[in-house]
Amino acid sequence: MPSLYSSSAALVGALALLRTTHAQDFATNCSSLLDQINIENVTAYAADYITAQVVSTDLCCVQMNVTTSEQSGIRLEAWFPQNYTGRFLSTGNGGDGGCIQYPDLDYTTSLGFAAVGANNGHDGMTGVPFLNNPDVITDFAWRSLHTGVVVGEQLPALFYGAPQNKSYYLGCSTGGRQGWTVVQNFPEDFNGVLAGAPAMASTDLPYWSGSFLPVTGNEDADTFVPTEIATDNVLENPDLCGFDPTPLICADGNTTDCLTETQAETVPTVLSAIYDENGELVYPRMQPGAEVLAGALQWNGQPFGITQEWWRYVIYNDTTWDPSTLTIADYHVAKEQNPANVETFNGDISAFQSTGGKVLHYHGLMDMLISSENSKRYYNLVQETMGMDSSELDDFYRFFGISGMSHCGGGDGAYKIGNVADGVAGTSADENVLIALVQWVEEGVAPEVVRGADANETFWRAHCKWPLTNKYVGPGDYEEESAWQCS
Numbered sequence: 001m002p003s004l005y006s007s008s009a010a011l012v013g014a015l016a017l018l019r020t021t022h023a024q025d026f027a028t029n030c031s032s033l034l035d036q037i038n039i040e041n042v043t044a045y046a047a048d049y050i051t052a053q054v055v056s057t058d059l060c061c062v063q064m065n066v067t068t069s070e071q072s073g074i075r076l077e078a079w080f081p082q083n084y085t086g087r088f089l090s091t092g093n094g095g096d097g098g099c100i101q102y103p104d105l106d107y108t109t110s111l112g113f114a115a116v117g118a119n120n121g122h123d124g125m126t127g128v129p130f131l132n133n134p135d136v137i138t139d140f141a142w143r144s145l146h147t148g149v150v151v152g153e154q155l156p157a158l159f160y161g162a163p164q165n166k167s168y169y170l171g172c173s174t175g176g177r178q179g180w181t182v183v184q185n186f187p188e189d190f191n192g193v194l195a196g197a198p199a200m201a202s203t204d205l206p207y208w209s210g211s212f213l214p215v216t217g218n219e220d221a222d223t224f225v226p227t228e229i230a231t232d233n234v235l236e237n238p239d240l241c242g243f244d245p246t247p248l249i250c251a252d253g254n255t256t257d258c259l260t261e262t263q264a265e266t267v268p269t270v271l272s273a274i275y276d277e278n279g280e281l282v283y284p285r286m287q288p289g290a291e292v293l294a295g296a297l298q299w300n301g302q303p304f305g306i307t308q309e310w311w312r313y314v315i316y317n318d319t320t321w322d323p324s325t326l327t328i329a330d331y332h333v334a335k336e337q338n339p340a341n342v343e344t345f346n347g348d349i350s351a352f353q354s355t356g357g358k359v360l361h362y363h364g365l366m367d368m369l370i371s372s373e374n375s376k377r378y379y380n381l382v383q384e385t386m387g388m389d390s391s392e393l394d395d396f397y398r399f400f401g402i403s404g405m406s407h408c409g410g411g412d413g414a415y416k417i418g419n420v421a422d423g424v425a426g427t428s429a430d431e432n433v434l435i436a437l438v439q440w441v442e443e444g445v446a447p448e449v450v451r452g453a454d455a456n457e458t459f460w461r462a463h464c465k466w467p468l469t470n471k472y473v474g475p476g477d478y479e480e481e482s483a484w485q486c487s
């Protein structure tokens with residue numbers, strides 16, 4: 001009879017051997033995947049087993065080029081984790097880019113998703129490749145993401161021997177808009193969509209962010225307001241705020257810590273909604289609470305790069321177009337063009353609803369690049385277009401404002417909701433917005449709140465489902481989660 005010790009040692013040894021064999025199997029399967037991929041327009045050129053020393057979990061990484069037109073194509077990667085959960089996930093992009101978002105692939109594969117990411121039709125973060133190439137613009141508007149899904153969803157069956165059970169999307173900013181493109185136009189692509197701070201209404205947005213420079217002027221202009229004149233904190237409900245700069249106007253000749261009358265006219269203009277000459281809303285106001293960040297990035301007297309490139313390389317095919325000349329006439333040109341329907345502002349999402357799909361939309365309430373007011377505007381548009389009240393939308397579309405989150409992450413508040421790799425404070429459904437979406441899709445348990453932790457994870461806040469907003473009711477200080485109530 002072997003002793004208890006030696007039999008358990010043998011068991012441990014056998015298990016270790018099994019794990020090693022399993023890993024070898026997995027690596028072998030990975031390298032043989034390359035020959036199995038035979039899909040029209042797809043050139044797969046690498047399949048590598050990558051271990052958790054390099055990425056967060058052991059996985060098989062496949063690299064492909066996919067032709068999307070005679071003059072464009074995408075670069076696509078598919079990451080297959082060894083700890084697969086049967087779930088497929090597609091990631092999005094950012095700005096005018098251009099880059100596979102590796103942190104998103106790493107984060108979502110670490111949670112067991114088979115994940116794909118594409119370069120959105122061109123490499124790099126600049127919009128130069130849009131110039132004179134409408135096909136590259138079409139890839140950026142919708143075709144890269146959709147192609148990545150069409151190709152990507154064929155791969156788990158090849159690699160794991162069975163197709164995925166469910167299909168998800170995660171993206172923010174341009175990635176948030178891409179998520180909405182799919183909800184509006186390809187309702188079959190995903191069972192669950194997590195779309196953050198969407199750059200939607202994307203012919204309105206470049207006018208809004210382009211409109212600041214002609215108002216502020218450059219740093220030397222007497223209309224320019226240096227941002228040292230503001231201070232800040234977290235606003236739970238920016239809707240309650242209006243801002244009147246009049247008390248800040250200089251009382252005497254000394255203009256050191258105060259506004260001149262000319263500067264005081266700049267302030268409400270950059271904070272206000274924009275209307276066209278017919279009184280139609282172009283873009284809602286910057287939500288109060290993001291002034292310091294917006295001052296540094298958008299009201300800094302410099303052209304805003306992403307926007308300038310959009311006007312130059314997409315709308316005008318003119319590399320010398322001058323951003324300080326922007327007027328409402330340019331807005332109408334862009335609106336008319338709406339290249340490849342990049343606008344992404346259709347309020348009828350009934351086709352997505354009919355598939356049983358769920359969309360979880362969030363937006364930081366101190367977002368300095370894309371106003372969260374625009375997300376509320378879209379929510380209202382869906383309500384009006386579909387003739388539904390919030391409780392009816394709740395079945396398939398929920399929107400959460402995240403106080404203290406800036407653009408897609410970071411910020412002074414409880415922004416760590418699990419939407420991006422550097423904003424994760426937990427992986428259970430009540431700590432992580434992606435897992436909450438999975439629970440909604442797979443178990444029918446919909447999130448009532450989205451919980452997040454602050455940068456140092458010293459406190460949590462339950463962010464409310466719009467149109468509810470948080471109210472402080474006490475007892476305890478602001479860090480006490482139970483001191484806040486949605487109403």
Ligand SMILES: *[C@@H]1O[C@H](CO)[C@@H](O)[C@H](O)[C@H]1NC(C)=O
Nearest residue numbers: 022023025026029159160161
């Ligand atoms: C490798 O592929 C075979 C055949 O498709 C499959 O049965 C096996 O489970 C795979 N092994 C691993 C570790 O993925």
Ligand SMILES: *[C@@H]1O[C@H](CO)[C@@H](O)[C@H](O)[C@H]1NC(C)=O
Nearest residue numbers: 052056057058081082083110
């Ligand atoms: C797979 O998941 C299990 C349980 O969630 C975890 O303990 C293990 O470390 C994971 N393995 C890898 C290789 O990521």
Ligand SMILES: *[C@@H]1O[C@H](CO)[C@@H](O)[C@H](O)[C@H]1NC(C)=O
Nearest residue numbers: 043044045064065074075123
């Ligand atoms: C993939 O596409 C890139 C351009 O995006 C090109 O440089 C590269 O040579 C292509 N690779 C293969 C194997 O076709």
Ligand SMILES: *[C@@H]1O[C@H](CO)[C@@H](O)[C@H](O)[C@H]1NC(C)=O
Nearest residue numbers: 039040041067068069070071
């Ligand atoms: C392959 O690419 C061409 C454009 O180059 C396109 O017309 C065709 O529809 C694509 N095929 C598939 C299956 O996507």
Ligand SMILES: *[C@@H]1O[C@H](CO)[C@@H](O)[C@H](O)[C@H]1NC(C)=O
Nearest residue numbers: 085086087160162163164165
């Ligand atoms: C999902 O897919 C995996 C792998 O293909 C399978 O083993 C599992 O049973 C499925 N799970 C559910 C809940 O359908």
Ligand SMILES: *[C@@H]1O[C@H](CO)[C@@H](O)[C@H](O)[C@H]1NC(C)=O
Nearest residue numbers: 131132133134314315316317
């Ligand atoms: C930009 O150039 C392309 C290719 O020459 C052309 O198809 C497109 O219509 C042009 N766009 C504008 C706004 O001139």
Ligand SMILES: *[C@@H]1O[C@H](CO)[C@@H](O)[C@H](O)[C@H]1NC(C)=O
Nearest residue numbers: 250252253254255256257258
């Ligand atoms: C102007 O005001 C600042 C601060 O309010 C003060 O430090 C400075 O001495 C004043 N300058 C003059 C010329 O009065």
Ligand SMILES: *[C@@H]1O[C@H](CO)[C@@H](O)[C@H](O)[C@H]1NC(C)=O
Nearest residue numbers: 411412413454455456457458
């Ligand atoms: C987080 O902690 C660091 C060091 O303890 C501190 O300097 C920082 O101010 C804290 N950040 C927040 C947002 O509380």
